[in-house]
Amino acid sequence: MTAIVLYCRPGFENECAAEIQEKAGWNDVFGYIKLKKNQGLVEFHLYDAEQGDTLLQKLPLKRLIFARQWFLTLGEVIDLPDYQRVEAISEALGSEFRYEELRVESLDTNDGKALSKFIRKLSVPLRQALRKSEVLAPKQSDEYVQGAAVLHALFFSGQQVQLGYSYASNTSPHPMGIPRLKFPSAAPSRSTLKLDEAFLHFIPKAEREERLTSGLNATDLGSAPGGWTYQLVRRGMMVKAVDNGPMADSLMETGQVKHYQQDGFKFRPSKKNNYWLVCDMIENPIKVAKLMASWVIDGDCKEAMFNLKLLPGKGRYQQVEKGLKLIKDMLSEHDIWYEMYAKHLYYDREEVTVHVRALGKR
Numbered sequence: 001m002t003a004i005v006l007y008c009r010p011g012f013e014n015e016c017a018a019e020i021q022e023k024a025g026w027n028d029v030f031g032y033i034k035l036k037k038n039q040g041l042v043e044f045h046l047y048d049a050e051q052g053d054t055l056l057q058k059l060p061l062k063r064l065i066f067a068r069q070w071f072l073t074l075g076e077v078i079d080l081p082d083y084q085r086v087e088a089i090s091e092a093l094g095s096e097f098r099y100e101e102l103r104v105e106s107l108d109t110n111d112g113k114a115l116s117k118f119i120r121k122l123s124v125p126l127r128q129a130l131r132k133s134e135v136l137a138p139k140q141s142d143e144y145v146q147g148a149a150v151l152h153a154l155f156f157s158g159q160q161v162q163l164g165y166s167y168a169s170n171t172s173p174h175p176m177g178i179p180r181l182k183f184p185s186a187a188p189s190r191s192t193l194k195l196d197e198a199f200l201h202f203i204p205k206a207e208r209e210e211r212l213t214s215g216l217n218a219t220d221l222g223s224a225p226g227g228w229t230y231q232l233v234r235r236g237m238m239v240k241a242v243d244n245g246p247m248a249d250s251l252m253e254t255g256q257v258k259h260y261q262q263d264g265f266k267f268r269p270s271k272k273n274n275y276w277l278v279c280d281m282i283e284n285p286i287k288v289a290k291l292m293a294s295w296v297i298d299g300d301c302k303e304a305m306f307n308l309k310l311l312p313g314k315g316r317y318q319q320v321e322k323g324l325k326l327i328k329d330m331l332s333e334h335d336i337w338y339e340m341y342a343k344h345l346y347y348d349r350e351e352v353t354v355h356v357r358a359l360g361k362r
């Protein structure tokens, strides 16, 4: 089979499938979908196998909202023997291609998680064997050569593996697209991981010093008890925290936070020196999208990071698209240059994180 395999949050397979079909179609690549519900996996089978590689290069993974990671299959699922699995995988790979990196993966399900010990144990000899046969490059480096490929080995069980590849320049840096973040014990809520992941995902490492740095002003709408504010404070920013609910004392004691017990839809900073707007209000996604765009248009923030909370029921992909279109239309109407990306991040649940950055006026 030749398919693009996409990982997503279990339960979001339909959204992930609808999106890859639509966005592949924009690139004149067509195929059909195979998925199993709640497995966090979607297969996009290509009508023309040759087009798989083209799509992997042409469609930026960061343009896909619901896919955490992807790869193009190399052949069928392999049935492995009980012993000498490494040899069986090496043999299936042959020696024609060379990969920069190996990702040994499993599904984001209970069965997948149960395989983690097996995967850890197998990864070492597999990596060694592939390096020895020069299928895998000698050592990983931070910078890849143009066209460098990542080898994926997706284990469904100890007996079955699907091999595939993605391009290092267009792949997630994390196995299965899942970053493992440590919950900071000083943060007042687990939501903190969402903004931490969002900053890591959307802001390139080389630019964090400038765009996520001390001295910047930030506003947090729907801030209580302060998990998101914590991420801004820990990066040295001064934060206006807007919520009728109480903020954690530990944050107030830093002297970096001013709490406004006001409606997030009405609040605006008094001066035009606010850099970040973050928003985690549980509100209608269209209302939130409109609010975010209006802050950018009015020059009340340069960058916005926010969640669009998805309403229960069908059409979650359409809900996100509608919110994004509204923002695009509003910013375009006001001649604003911008970049905007959205992702269903690992720590997101029934919500999608969006990042908008104003780049100036046309």
Ligand SMILES: C[S@@+](CC[C@H](N)C(=O)[O-])C[C@H]1O[C@@H](n2cnc3c(N)ncnc32)[C@H](O)[C@@H]1O
Residues within 6 Å of the ligand: 188, 189, 190, 191, 192, 221, 222, 223, 224, 225, 226, 227, 228, 229, 242, 243, 244, 245, 262, 263, 264, 265, 280, 281, 282, 283
């Ligand atoms: C998911 S919680 C935010 C959690 C917070 N980001 C954290 O990390 O601790 C949503 C918050 O939005 C607030 N909220 C909802 N609607 C609001 C509004 N119109 N104005 C201000 N806050 C609002 C709620 O009071 C609630 O505290």
